[in-house]
Amino acid sequence: MKTVFQLFLTFFNIGAFTLGGGYAMLDMVEKAVVDKRHWIGKDEFWDMITIVQMLPGVFAVNTALYTGYKIKGIRGAIAACLGAIIPSIVIILLIAILFVDYQDNPVVERIFRGIRPCVVALILSPAIKMLINAKVNWKTAIFPIATVCLIYFFRVSPVYIIIATIIGSVAFAFYSQNRLNKSKS
Amino acid sequence: MIYLQLFWAYLKIGIFGFGGGYAMLSMIQFEIVDHYQWMSLEEFTDMVALSQMTPGPFSINIATFTGYTVGGFWGSLLASFSLVLPALILFMIVLKFLFKNKENYIIKTTLSSMKPVIAGLIFVAALQMMNANNFTDFGLHQNNISVIICIVSFIAVFFAKINPILLILASGLVGYFVY
Structure with a gap:
């Protein structure tokens, strides 16, 4: 029980004090889980992160779930997960309540007119980083372009695009594995 | 009814949300702004800004925020719960399989070939926010300060790696003095 509570507290701390989301948090998780508490080894931790990165959903929550599970099973997973999200929910709720009241205040409106174009830039930046990370070339450029066109011009739901992408990518993975095996034999 | 819609919208996002916050x-925007039309794009953009400035996972923040405006206190809890639920379930089912097969060629190839599409998804989110309501003074005979803010912020965050929160605060300050 003590460890379960410690897990909750550890992730509560991380959830309450890391700005910048998932990847910014990794450093803090490693320090807490590996260096301070010695719950898991360094290599094991980074192996786990490689797996968690592949999963859908909220990266920080998935990290909490897996770390919690490794250490204390299902109870640990739930404790860590709650710890990771409760600070967020409380803080954002307070902001949301204020925002609803002050949204139409002329001063607030002026401030947000300045902020909105900045938000666009803050999303453009990870988009370009992802393009670089995906090693997009002239041949594969068709995929991001088609995605943009389908959603922006034809209002296709991103969910359908992800489903189609998963099917296509799995098929491609099997195809290239077969080819690899054939060229070996 | 609104609770059911919130639940369904965020459940889908939790299941198919590959590639991070x-x-x-773009999925959240599609559901909340385009599909259910619960709020305007400017309102949504404001919430994105506030979610980036507060600690904790970005997508939990935005789910709680939009959930609150749509369905009050319970709406906010429901939205963040629905977003996390698929991970909880998925994790119990596939956990053992994944840990055993972490070098699996099929999984690796599948995920790396999804990346170009994910890049496209993020682009759409930015592109859709580039509208006349977020860039109020865009035009040939106007001062285009919003465009300048956007370009300067991009250079600052992408090349100079300046903290996004500082940029949001600075842009807010510019907005306060200019508009």
Whole structure:
């Protein structure tokens, strides 16, 4: 029980004090889980992160779930997960309540007119980083372009695009594995 | 009814949200702004800004925020719960399989070939926010300060790696003095 509570507290701390989301948090998780508490080894931790990165959903929550599970099973997973999200929910709720009241205040409106174009830039930046990370070339450029066109011009739901992408990518993975095996034999 | 819609919208996002918070953003925008039309794009943009400035996972923040405006206190809890639920379930089912097969060629190839599409998803989120309501003074005979803010912020965050929160605060300050 003590460890379960410690897990909750550890992730509560991380959830309450890391700005910048998932990847910014990794450093803090490693320090807490590996260096301070010695719950898991360094290599094991980074192996786990490689797996968690592949999963859908909220990266920080998935990290909490897996770390919690490794250490204390299902109870640990739930404790860590709650710890990771409760600070967020409380803080954002307070902001949301204020925002609803002050949204139409002329001063607030002026401030947000300045902020909105900045938000666009803050999303453009990870988009370009992802393009670089995906090693997009002239041949594969068709995929991001088609995605943009389908959603922006034809209002296709991103969910359908992800489903189609998963099917296509799995098929491609099997195809290239077969080819690899054939060229070996 | 609204609770059911909130639940369904965020459940889908939790299941298909590959590629992190920014890729999820286009899904959230699609459901909340385009599909259910619960709020305007400017309102949504404001919430994105506030979610980036507060601690904790970005997508949990935005789910709680939009959930609150749509369905009050319970709406906010429901939205963040629905977003996390698929991970909880998925994790119990596939956990053992994944840990055993972490070098699996099929999984690796599948995920790396999804990346170009995920990049496209993030682009759409940014592109859709580039509208006349977010860039109020865009035009040939106007002062285009919003465009300048956007370009300067991009250079600052992408090349100079300046903290996004500082940029949001600075842009807010510019907005306060200019508009």
